[in-house]
Amino acid sequence: MEYNAQSLEKEWQEYWAKNRSFEPDEDFTKEKKYILSMFPFPSGRLHMGHVRNYTLSDTFARYYRQQGFNVLHPIGFDSFGMPAENAAIKNGSHPKGWTYDNIDYMKGEFKTLGFSFSKERELATSDELYTKFEQGFIIDMFEKGLLYRKKGLLNWCPHDQTVLANEQVVDGCCWRCDTPIVKKDMNQYYFKITQYSDELLDDLKKLEGGWPKQVLTMQENWIGKSNGLEFDLFFDDMSLTKLNNKFKSFDVFTTRPDTIYGVSYTALAPEHEIVTYMIENNLLSNEVIAEIKKMKNTSSIDRQKEKSGIDLGLHVVHPLTGKKIPVWVANFVLMDYGSGAVMAVPAHDERDFDFAKKYNLEINAVIKPFEGEADSDKAYTEVGELFNSGEFDGMNSKKSQYNIIKHFEENNIGKKTTNYKLKDWGVSRQRYWGAPIPFVHCDDCGIVMEKKENLPVALPDDVEITGEGNPLENHPTWKHCSCPSCGKDAVRETDTMDTFVESSWYFLRFCASPENWEKEAFSAEQIKYWMGVDHYIGGIEHAILHLLYARFFTKVFRDLGYLDFDEPFDKLLTQGMVLKDGAKMSKSKGNTVDPDALIEKYGADTARLFILFAAPPTQELEWNDSAVEGAYKFIKRFFDRSSNILKTDTIPTIEHSSLSKDEKFARKKVYEALKRADEVYNERYTFNTMIAGVMEAMNALNTQDNSDVWSEGYWILSSIMEPVIPHVCWQISSEYFSLNNLTSQRVLEEVFVEDSVTLGVSINGKRRCEIEVAIDEPKDSIIELAKEKAEKWLEGKTIVKEIVVPKKLVNLVVKG
RNA sequence: GCCAGAGUGGUGGAACGGUAUACACGGCGGAUUCAAAAUCCGCUGCCUUCGGGCUUAGGGGUUCAAAUCCCCUCUCUGGUACCA
Numbered sequence: 098m099e100y101n102a103q104s105l106e107k108e109w110q111e112y113w114a115k116n117r118s119f120e121p122d123e124d125f126t127k128e129k130k131y132i133l134s135m136f137p138f139p140s141g142r143l144h145m146g147h148v149r150n151y152t153l154s155d156t157f158a159r160y161y162r163q164q165g166f167n168v169l170h171p172i173g174f175d176s177f178g179m180p181a182e183n184a185a186i187k188n189g190s191h192p193k194g195w196t197y198d199n200i201d202y203m204k205g206e207f208k209t210l211g212f213s214f215s216k217e218r219e220l221a222t223s224d225e226l227y228t229k230f231e232q233g234f235i236i237d238m239f240e241k242g243l244l245y246r247k248k249g250l251l252n253w254c255p256h257d258q259t260v261l262a263n264e265q266v267v268d269g270c271c272w273r274c275d276t277p278i279v280k281k282d283m284n285q286y287y288f289k290i291t292q293y294s295d296e297l298l299d300d301l302k303k304l305e306g307g308w309p310k311q312v313l314t315m316q317e318n319w320i321g322k323s324n325g326l327e328f329d330l331f332f333d334d335m336s337l338t339k340l341n342n343k344f345k346s347f348d349v350f351t352t353r354p355d356t357i358y359g360v361s362y363t364a365l366a367p368e369h370e371i372v373t374y375m376i377e378n379n380l381l382s383n384e385v386i387a388e389i390k391k392m393k394n395t396s397s398i399d400r401q402k403e404k405s406g407i408d409l410g411l412h413v414v415h416p417l418t419g420k421k422i423p424v425w426v427a428n429f430v431l432m433d434y435g436s437g438a439v440m441a442v443p444a445h446d447e448r449d450f451d452f453a454k455k456y457n458l459e460i461n462a463v464i465k466p467f468e469g470e471a472d473s474d475k476a477y478t479e480v481g482e483l484f485n486s487g488e489f490d491g492m493n494s495k496k497s498q499y500n501i502i503k504h505f506e507e508n509n510i511g512k513k514t515t516n517y518k519l520k521d522w523g524v525s526r527q528r529y530w531g532a533p534i535p536f537v538h539c540d541d542c543g544i545v546m547e548k549k550e551n552l553p554v555a556l557p558d559d560v561e562i563t564g565e566g567n568p569l570e571n572h573p574t575w576k577h578c579s580c581p582s583c584g585k586d587a588v589r590e591t592d593t594m595d596t597f598v599e600s601s602w603y604f605l606r607f608c609a610s611p612e613n614w615e616k617e618a619f620s621a622e623q624i625k626y627w628m629g630v631d632h633y634i635g636g637i638e639h640a641i642l643h644l645l646y647a648r649f650f651t652k653v654f655r656d657l658g659y660l661d662f663d664e665p666f667d668k669l670l671t672q673g674m675v676l677k678d679g680a681k682m683s684k685s686k687g688n689t690v691d692p693d694a695l696i697e698k699y700g701a702d703t704a705r706l707f708i709l710f711a712a713p714p715t716q717e718l719e720w721n722d723s724a725v726e727g728a729y730k731f732i733k734r735f736f737d738r739s740s741n742i743l744k745t746d747t748i749p750t751i752e753h754s755s756l757s758k759d760e761k762f763a764r765k766k767v768y769e770a771l772k773r774a775d776e777v778y779n780e781r782y783t784f785n786t787m788i789a790g791v792m793e794a795m796n797a798l799n800t801q802d803n804s805d806v807w808s809e810g811y812w813i814l815s816s817i818m819e820p821v822i823p824h825v826c827w828q829i830s831s832e833y834f835s836l837n838n839l840t841s842q843r844v845l846e847e848v849f850v851e852d853s854v855t856l857g858v859s860i861n862g863k864r865r866c867e868i869e870v871a872i873d874e875p876k877d878s879i880i881e882l883a884k885e886k887a888e889k890w891l892e893g894k895t896i897v898k899e900i901v902v903p904k905k906l907v908n909l910v911v912k913g
Numbered sequence: 914g915c916c917a918g919a920g921u922g923g924u925g926g927a928a929c930g931g932u933a934u935a936c937a938c939g940g941c942g943g944a945u946u947c948a949a950a951a952u953c954c955g956c957u958g959c960c961u962u963c964g965g966g967c968u969u970a971g972g973g974g975u976u977c978a979a980a981u982c983c984c985c986u987c988u989c990u991g992g993u994a995c996c997a
Contacts, residue, residue, distance in 0.1 A: 318917095323997090428995090724939095
């Protein structure tokens with residue numbers, strides 16, 4: 098029979114669908130594996146990155162099914178988000194129609210790729226049922242104080258009249274109309290993720306070994322914990338008068354309390370409340386006010402180009418020396434870190450140094466190197482010895498930090514503090530295609546939660562998407578409602594949620610049995626059984642945001658009593674990008690490969706085999722058309738040579754000692770491949786080497802013609818390869834083995850037993866020749882033999898050391 | 914700048930301190946064919962005076978033995994970016 102990928106694959110896909118082959122069992126006494134790949138946004142078509150992602154998870158899922166596990170391998174669609182609205186603006190489609198059409202198409206693609214997803218648990222996060230439960234959780238979080246509303250600075254496009262996400266701001270301008278964006282103070286909802294900063298950081302330790310180190314480091318840096326000293330700087334009398342006694346002091350934070358005696362000025366962020374007060378009350382000249390306003394309106398990228406600042410004409414008193422210190426406003430001071438104000442030590446901080454140089458401010462060194470002199474052309478930021486530092490003179494700067502903080506605390510003028518880079522997560526979007534935030538604004542009651550029995554607060558279908566303003570805000574009737582608390586006329590919140598909220602808990606929803614989907618988001622029992630995710634597979638681009646948010650939600654759900662563990666994903670595999678001509682595949686570069694076309698030409702098995710064979714999963718994968726062709730040829734050969742198999746329902750029993758050399762070798766290669774497969778599936782995930790092992794075994798099988806050896810070989814190889822190239826393996830297995838071999842296979846150690854072994858002989862570590870010796874040859878005679886064979890290289894030399902590594906090599910160390 | 918990770922044939926990549934270049938792609942040669950495709954078989958790191966010599970970005974070290982461990986330099990990729 099000819100290998101016809103298309104018809105063969107279609108047949109098995111129908112078979113699997115008909116037999117519900119991939120639905121998880123509801124029997125919770127079985128051992129489970131939860132295999133999850135990051136779900137896609139329904140952009141319209143799968144790209145090669147998706148194919149790689151789902152091939153990887155499918156390979157794990159199929160392997161564990163073979164091993165007898167109860168496997169959950171679900172898929173869904175992260176289906177809210179801006180691209181649906183952009184498509185609406187561009188072609189007048191409705192976001193909902195566009196989204197669900199795309200989902201239908203992509204489901205078809207999943208099927209033709211042979212992915213073993215659970216069909217019955219498929220979901221889209223834009224489904225009203227999903228929104229319903231999500232809004233329920235939002236309400237829970239609001240009640241717990243984990244969701245709050247406050248004014249915050251947002252990216253605002255004055256032309257499109259909308260808030261933009263940070264990712265939509267390109268070089269300080271709106272990505273769509275190129276208008277420079279401005280920061281606008283608006284009410285926004287925030288998740289109090291900072292309440293979990295320490296736990297999110299500390300629990301990274303629990304993930305060591307299971308998660309790539311790189312991702313752990315990225316999260317650690319993102320959380321950005323730093324310890325230091327926080328203290329108040331008090332204004333002198335003149336400044337107090339100038340500020341109408343409105344402010345007595347401001348707060349600063351430093352990680353370098355050891356440099357405290359070197360403070361020569363202080364700087365406030367342009368957005369600092371004292372600066373704002375001075376502007377609003379005309380306490381500064383018009384030129385200065387204009388200058389500060391300009392500073393505030395400069396994009397963060399431009400702000401980084403050059404440091405600039407203005408003397409505010411105020412002074413504070415140094416907390417230890419009592420010296421007067423000038424107060425400046427400076428563009429490099431960030432409002433959203435610490436208190437938005439810094440003490441400046443130009444002698445020991447590069448930024449402070451640059452600024453001091455530019456404006457001719459004092460530079461007072463207080464730390465010197467233990468040996469030699471510090472370079473006065475730049476800041477000395479290393480550890481050293483304190484001087485000009487009062488009672489702390491002579492101390493090691495690093496060690497003095499503890500003493501100085503203690504001094505501040507004992508005198509009640511400051512305290513030890515921890516700061517984080519991590520900020521609360523702003524989740525409201527002035528967008529249509531998202532989950533509505535289920536709150537109501539009532540003149541009398543304030544912000545009121547919608548009653549849970551009224552959920553979901555669903556999106557209206559009849560909207561006009563123009564790209565300007567918020568369609569929910571502009572809708573004639575949708576937002577008008579009555580207050581859930583007092584019943585008076587009220588207005589719905591028109592903000593929708595960031596789509597990262599949906600992806601923060603979808604893995605929990607997949608644990609729910611479909612028969613209860615309407616009733617509950619999931620049950621404690623289901624979560625307890627299926628979580629944590631045993632293998633989570635996806636792109637490194639989600640290393641921070643999605644993975645951090647999902648960890649945060651897990652901890653919140655734990656504290657809400659929905660589950661009882663701390664971390665959702667036990668093992669994380671981050672796949673590399675798919676490249677063509679050395680660049681990431683993208684439509685704009687025109688270097689994409691369409692999965693559908695590939696499947697049409699070669700079939701899904703070829704696509705899957707190539708993707709797993711071309712590179713290890715974590716590495717980038719360079720597309721190569723002729724290597725794809727090579728994968729196809731291998732499958733074809735694998736299929737064609739199956740004609741050497743004898744039909745059997747059990748693995749053949751073979752008398753190993755009666756076999757020829759080639760036959761023995763073939764068996765050895767087959768079992769080597771099996772050994773390697775176990776290792777790859779369980780520890781290394783380097784499917785490329787597993788496939789290479791199978792190819793070697795195939796090559797070895799082909800050098801002999803014992804049909805029992807062929808049958809045994811195929812029994813094992815088609816079992817190993819089923820997770821990779823399932824269609825052709827099911828075909829072979831059903832034709833010859835009644836599908837009995839698609840289970841876990843046992844390694845037969847007897848095939849590795851040999852009576853002689855070849856050893857490499859090295860002189861001074863350089864390999865010169867080889868010898869063949871009996872397996873139990875004593876060390877002395879091995880050395881004797883090696884000397885004989887290597888005589889040529891030993892002439893006139895003295896052997897000073899002899900090393901024998903059993904079954905590997907002999908190394909003779911010579912002199913002279 | 915800082916933090917990760919990586920540098921192995923013409924190419925993708927093997928080698929968890931022990932025979933470097935497995936497996937594949939590409940190339941070359943042969944068989945088959947009227948011819949081609951397909952298929953099958955063989956060769957293929959570099960240099961060579963055909964004895965051999967040299968090779969894992971470069972330099973040093975540890976070791977009987979280093980692609981692998983340590984130090985320095987260079988290059989590339991990713992993340993992050995005035996975080997006080």
